[in-house]
Amino acid sequence: MEKIEITYDQALVRIEEIVSLLEDGNKGMDELSALVIEAASLVNHCKSKLRMTEEEISKAFEEKNESL
């Protein structure tokens, strides 16, 4: 739940960080699993953020057209 409140850019930084941690591969198996799950969740978060942004933008354009 806490992760949802972070911004898109913060999420992206965290994902990159996890990817490089995974690439290093010097973490234990449990920790790795947890990182993968966190990264997947962050990706989903970012995707939904993008969808929301898209919807907001479309809506904004629609409103603009309506007011003309």
Add this chain to the structure above:
Amino acid sequence: MQQAVSLLELNQLIKSALDDNLQPYYWIIAEIGELKQAAQGHAYLDLVEKSGNRILAKTRANIWSYSYRTIAGRFQAVTGQPLKAGMKILAQVSVTYHELYGISLNVKDIDPNFTLGERARIRQEVIEKLTREGLMDLNKRFQLPKVPQRIAIISSATAAGYGDFMDQLAMNKYGYRIHTRFFQATLQGADAAKTLVSALNQIAKSGELEKFDAVVIIRGGGAQMDLDCFDEYELALAIARCPIPVITGIGHERDETIADLVSHTKMKTPTAAAEFILSGFRDFEELLINALKTLERNTSQTLTMEERRLRDFQSQIKNLAYFKLQQANETLRYKVNRLQSMSTNRCRIDNIKLQNIETGLKRYWKNQLEAENKHLENLLKDIKKLDPKSFLKRGYTRSEVNGKPIHQTEINLGDLMVTYSNNKTIKSIIQNIEQNGKD
């Protein structure tokens, strides 16, 4: 002693001498000096001949009653006047001498035509004198006021004509008020002219004159009477010199008197004189009424004209204002149209611009989103690729010593090694360590 005759004998001698030498009749011209009518109907006269005021000859005369009636009647019928003192006559007389009464003339006949002619001659002389002296039209040069309201009346209080005149003035149906003042005069007899002149002088006196607009001399009415006083030079002179107009109303049938001729205005009767004065009032009133009517008509015409002019102005102003308003309206409409078309154009252009921007933005965002999505997909792919479980699923295993992967830590014989497979965790003790080929 001289031989003497008695008075009677002498008078008888005179009588026979006269009878022998005189003709039975003579036509003589003489003036009647005095005329008395006796109770029996006889008339006794003094016949005189004058040169100016001087008496040159004088003789007693008589007319017996039987002749007198005829002579006097005919005389009055022809001359319009009775026989009286002061008249010049042509008489047929016979000379009679009476021893006791002396000489006298018995009048057999009188030719009235002579007296008529004589009077006409005298009258003509007076007229000629007046004309010579420039008096005939002297009074006529005065202008009679249009409304002669203050009248000096010369008349006799007992004259019927005076009453007629006053009645006519008082009874006028228009209700005009005329102020009159009466001046007494005698209208017949020897003193008539003198009293008339005196009355005129009294009016003409300074201080009195300003009170009057005109003088009216009134006589007439009743029987035909003596008019000679109105032919006298002295009266004519006084009338001519009167400083205000003199109107005569001397009722008579015969020709005008000299007073009529020299007066400003002559009227035939006192009633006519009053009517004449009133007619001035009436004329003036009619003039006023006409003037009033003209004024009314002109005023109304002017009013109508001005009204029409105002109306014209009004409609002119209205039209002009309407026209200006329309013009302003049109200008405004034109400007509004221009503004509208300009702003519409501008809007259209701006709209196109905005649409372009929108399209650009949309495209930009689409690209951005796509890029981000792709980035995320790649990340996801990387994560999946790096996920140890995917190796384990494919049969690979992972071994750790002391919680660290064996390729990144020191391993020794006898260490406990934990190996993860897809579905198993295997713990083993390291018994042998051999270096693999690549290294």
